[in-house]
Amino acid sequence: MGLLRCCLLLLLYLSCVFCLPTGRNSICGYKSCPATIASMLNVHLVPHTHDDVGWLKTVDQYFYGGRNNIQHAGVQYILDSVIDQLQKDPARRFIYVETAFFYRWWKQQSQSTRRIVTQLVDEGRLEFINGGWCMSDEATTHYSAVIDQMTLGLRFLNDTFGECGRPRVAWHIDPFGHAREHASIFAQMGYDGFFFGRLDYQDKSRRMKTKEMEMLWRASESLKPPLADLFTGVLPNGYNPPEGFCWDQSCDDAPFQDDPDLEDYNVNEIVHKFLNASHKQAAFYKTNHIIMTMGSDFQYENANLWYKNMDKLIKYVNALQAKGSKVNVLYSTPSCYLQELNQANLTWPLKTDDFFPYADDAHDFWTGYFTSRPALKYYERLSNSRLQTCNQLEVLGGSKSTSGPFGEGDSDTMRRAMGVAQHHDAVSGTEKQHVANDYARRLATGWAHCEVLVSNSLAYLSGSAAPRVFCENLNISVCPLTEGSHKFSMNVYNPLGRTVRWPVRLPVNGSAYNVTDANGKAVDCEVIAVSTSTQEVRRNRGYAKNELVFQAQAPPLGYSTYIISRVQGQPPSSSFKTKSPYVIQNKFLKVRFDPNTGLLSSLTNLETQQTIRLTQNFYWYNASAGNNKESRQPSGAYIFRPNSSDLFIISKTAGIEMISVYNTVQEVTQRFSPWVSQVVRLYDDRKELELEWTVGPVPVADGLGKEVITRFDTDIKSTGYFYTDSNGREVLERRKDYRPTWDLKQTEPVAGNYYPINSRAYIKASSSQLLFIYLYPKFEAKQDEKCQLTFVTDRSQGASSIDNGSMEIMLHRRLLYDDFRGVGEPLSEPGEFYQGLVARGRLLLMLTSPDEAADVHRPLAQGMVLQPLLSFQDGSPAASMKLQFSGLQAALPPAVHLLTLSQWDKETVLIRLEHQYQAKESKTHSQPVTVNLRKLFSTLEVLGASEMSLGANQWKEDMNRLNWKNEANSKPLPPRARDSSPWEVTLNPMEIRTFLLRVR
Structure with a gap:
């Protein structure tokens, strides 16, 4: 391990030697803080x-300063100007x-400019804060994509x-x-502190009164x-x-006019105003240190304006x-401010x-932004899955993957596109x-490279260079x-560490097909007619029947x-009737529909004999136009504000177009x-x-914006939880109308x-019900008290339980007004045919006991996030083609997830192993588990391993964080017990461990 670390440090040095001045004398970080x-x-x-x-402009437009008619902003000029001004005074x-x-x-910078910048960084005068590719959204991002962009x-x-x-x-x-x-991720990456600007107005008011603005x-x-x-x-x-x-230059506040001969001399006025502001702010904080953020959106294009006035201040x-x-006023950084708070020893x-x-x-x-732009949210999630597959196959295919029969490929383009997509005005859906x-285009370009x-x-691993x-x-x-071919092969790549x-x-257009697996075994299959709704959505983009x-x-x-292979002259698959025309079931689940309404009516777990009443329907909230008595606030890309708590039902009944029951799948349309x-859908062997669901284009000809949800009503007594x-x-x-931190005054009962x-x-x-059962074990629990109904989604969405035993999930939003938070246009996506966006997605429902739920929904959710990648080749595969491959010697233990496998440099790969269960979550899997790194991969020989921080930017053994006293009197943990060997890695519940592996 020591040898690997030395090699990696040497590589790091060599990668930087040409951009750093010789004889560096760094006094950065806490050492550079002013007195x-x-x-x-x-x-x-x-x-x-x-x-x-x-946000309002694309990434390119913001960097270069294009389209300033939308917003005046040019990041390149900000950095140019700031670097120039920092050189003029070492205190800045x-x-x-x-x-x-x-x-x-x-x-784009010259070597001389790079040397200047490096010196500023070494002296702590230019400091990088946060440091991710972007400042990510925290509601609609998946942790794996957040870790990647950081x-x-x-x-x-x-x-x-x-x-x-x-x-x-x-x-x-x-x-x-x-x-x-997000806070957990930052802590595991070695950060000492976290600062943010937005929190609920009621929470902020309480914290200011109690001096709990820092915690x-x-x-x-x-x-x-x-x-x-x-x-x-x-x-x-x-x-x-x-x-x-x-x-x-974007502000209107008066500058210092400090010539005493001026009629508008204002030094005393500004100083007095500043002293008042400082004392007012200090009243809400615990120490004799306060922080003032001197800047805002895209400011400092002319840094001289700022620094000249701050110097005078x-x-x-x-x-x-x-x-x-x-x-005492001083130039500072968040790190220096944080150090002072730590030294206060409070x-x-x-x-x-x-x-x-x-x-x-x-x-x-x-x-509202939890759901805004549902198609973009799904595309980002799908792109994350594709990026992980791309990263893995770059490692498994070695040098052949980036330069092979199909040309030059790379993972970097996709990695940067996904990094941009995590921004808090990207996947959030709060951009123009x-x-x-542009975000979608970047993801598409990234995938083209991948x-x-x-x-x-795959050509290298399979031995087939046929077009894919x-x-x-x-x-x-x-x-x-697949629509036109009579014979083809399908490759299914699985990015998970377990068989799926x-x-x-x-x-397809044929009526009968034969499917065989990699071992030549026949696979049960069905041919089903394409649904009417699918035909309507795809229009003329496909012709499969x-x-x-x-x-x-x-x-x-x-x-x-x-x-x-297509079978000629054979009739299509025929469905068979069930005992009841409004019931579908397999060996795990029974699903009933109400014959009068066509709606779901009940769900039964046949293994446990649990049955719940389950009704599902689609509704919409009337989006506020900002014209009611209570407030002028409309719904928009950010804000969800229904005009009232009333739901408008789309239809009291569901027309059942088709009930198709086959051996492999049963469907009700x-x-x-x-x-x-x-x-x-109920597949034969799935639980x-x-x-x-398919929603859209959402009609707005009636002049009403709509927030479309699906709601599930059950007889589970959830009592607001x-x-x-x-x-x-x-x-x-979560608990309805409740916050753990303060006494909530609820003003919007839905949003x-x-x-x-x-x-x-x-x-x-x-x-409370479960506690009653625990205290009185002779009490016979009702079915709902043993039940948990879990919903797994294919993208980020907003959800709530407004009524007892219900769960509603917002699927789509189409609005007619801007919500006055800056984006400047209503959220009304045109869709491909400019009639409005059609969104399609999947929800998975599971009915289990609470004790068994985690063992089921954790792997199911991971499977939705990291989906298999399908690729196709026309004709019959060559006899020499390798039809099956696994990059692992054996499947990972059920509790372990291979979060990251990516190429770091020519001889090293980055891996992250994750324990995917919480403590006490699973009776079976919430235990420490050990993985042997040398026995992990089937085609890679692991020669050395060094553990890194979660962000992979420092050695784990060098990661020392500031200690803080807290109300719980928690004492710092003793050093983590060493692994039994350099190769035996033990993971505790929810732990992620990051390694650089030297491989051959």
């Missing part, structure tokens, strides 16, 4: 700019956050500036609510303190300067110390929940339409190769090949209206019920109870 005065109020001025990686400081922009700027940015800073480029503070000043899992956030119930503990501070003015002290305010003033309040939902006023809940289009890499790798086709529109039954079975649906349906299986981290339909995941990892308990779900949510009997 403060213990007996005074120290005001830390933090010069900064907040540069959205796309600046922080920069968005690595996606800095990376672009750096590539790693991308942090690696560039590390490779370019070494230790002085490593951020010590997380900085999420603009995201619209804050997830507990210790315990961000995991499973990781032992302080592994996921993170000091967290709420910035007093969001991310803006105090009122009256903005000196950017520091000069004139500090001059009053000679007259008895107790205020006891800080403890936070254990999250900061959702966020409201900035009584009727202004930012819960042309910017949303597609070449994947084709090369990837069908992008299988969800609407479009794939020209996956239902495959291929568009039928779908070929079968279950495919692929080994862990590997592929399996299926050979499909429901139509609720011309713009809402659904297929309810979950699949609901494929429901559960949602945090960025796809740990689950948090104020909405939370983000990233992969799953569930309802079950309330804890």
